[in-house]
Amino acid sequence: MNLLRTEALKKHFGETRAVDGVNFTVNEGEFLSLVGTNGAGKTTLVNLISAFLAPDSGRIFIGDRDITHASVEERIRAGIARSFQLVNLFDDLSVLDNVALAIFAREGKTKRILALAERDAAVTREASDLLGEFGLDGKSEGRAGGLAQGERKLLDVAVAYALRPRLLFLDEPTSGVSTRDKAQIMDTVSAVVRGGGITAVVIEHDMDVVFKYSDRVVVMHEGRFLADGPPGEIRQNSDVAKYLLGTDV
Ligand SMILES: Nc1ncnc2c1ncn2[C@@H]1O[C@H](COP(=O)(O)OP(=O)(O)OP(=O)(O)O)[C@@H](O)[C@H]1O
Numbered sequence: 063m064n065l066l067r068t069e070a071l072k073k074h075f076g077e078t079r080a081v082d083g084v085n086f087t088v089n090e091g092e093f094l095s096l097v098g099t100n101g102a103g104k105t106t107l108v109n110l111i112s113a114f115l116a117p118d119s120g121r122i123f124i125g126d127r128d129i130t131h132a133s134v135e136e137r138i139r140a141g142i143a144r145s146f147q148l149v150n151l152f153d154d155l156s157v158l159d160n161v162a163l164a165i166f167a168r169e170g171k172t173k174r175i176l177a178l179a180e181r182d183a184a185v186t187r188e189a190s191d192l193l194g195e196f197g198l199d200g201k202s203e204g205r206a207g208g209l210a211q212g213e214r215k216l217l218d219v220a221v222a223y224a225l226r227p228r229l230l231f232l233d234e235p236t237s238g239v240s241t242r243d244k245a246q247i248m249d250t251v252s253a254v255v256r257g258g259g260i261t262a263v264v265i266e267h268d269m270d271v272v273f274k275y276s277d278r279v280v281v282m283h284e285g286r287f288l289a290d291g292p293p294g295e296i297r298q299n300s301d302v303a304k305y306l307l308g309t310d311v
Pocket residue numbers: 075078079080098099100101102103104105106107147
């Protein structure tokens with residue numbers, strides 16, 4: 063059963079065909095990588111699915127439900143969460159409070175947040191446990207702005223994960239970090255996601271990372287899907303090599 067499906071999804075910016083008639087399916091339980099050169103349309107596709115942008119045309123379904131016109135909040139309730147290419151954290155709040163805020167938002171409690179925050183032990187416990195899963199429990203009292211880059215990327219994923227989605231989109235969770243931090247982030251993320259039975263779509267440029275962690279790889283080029291298959295098949299695909307790596311096989 064498809065968890066998510068898009069039908070002929072389209073978003074143009076003037077002459078730029080950012081997403082150009084995309085039929086995208088995500089299956090329950092898979093760890094999928096979305097790859098493609100800069101400007102291929104990956105972030106735009108995630109923005110459309112998470113309601114940060116409205117499509118020009120086409121439809122988006124979660125299971126049988128048409129969510130094309132649903133709000134961000136409705137899509138979160140339908141099980142979709144996402145992280146950001148440029149992390150989206152409250153730097154002056156503590157690491158723990160960044161996660162606690164997402165939990166309050168999930169529970170519709172943000173209007174009373176200041177009154178609730180001090181005494182909601184359940185939220186504090188959940189946020190603390192969740193930070194433990196991401197290896198950030200030792201950092202929970204410090205400011206989010208004081209974290210190292212790799213830790214910030216992980217915290218941004220943890221905030222999205224705190225919404226307890228069925229389907230988690232991660233837009234370049236390893237961008238701007240060292241090769242060693244990359245491996246650590248991906249080991250942590252894949253352990254949490256697989257352990258939690260969550261379906262994940264990860265945008266990633268490093269093909270070694272992509273081939274190591276993914277069940278399936280979708281390649282985008284100029285707003286369209288160029289290839290879609292298991293890592294072994296994508297590795298052998300000469301179009302992918304040509305467009306993505308700039309080499310002829
Ligand atoms: N809000 C916008 N207004 C105008 N053009 C946009 C906008 N957002 C994206 N684009 C353009 O749409 C195309 C696709 O951009 P997008 O950010 O989706 O690519 P991407 O695959 O995520 O690239 P990267 O790997 O660099 O993050 C690019 O040509 C980009 O310049």
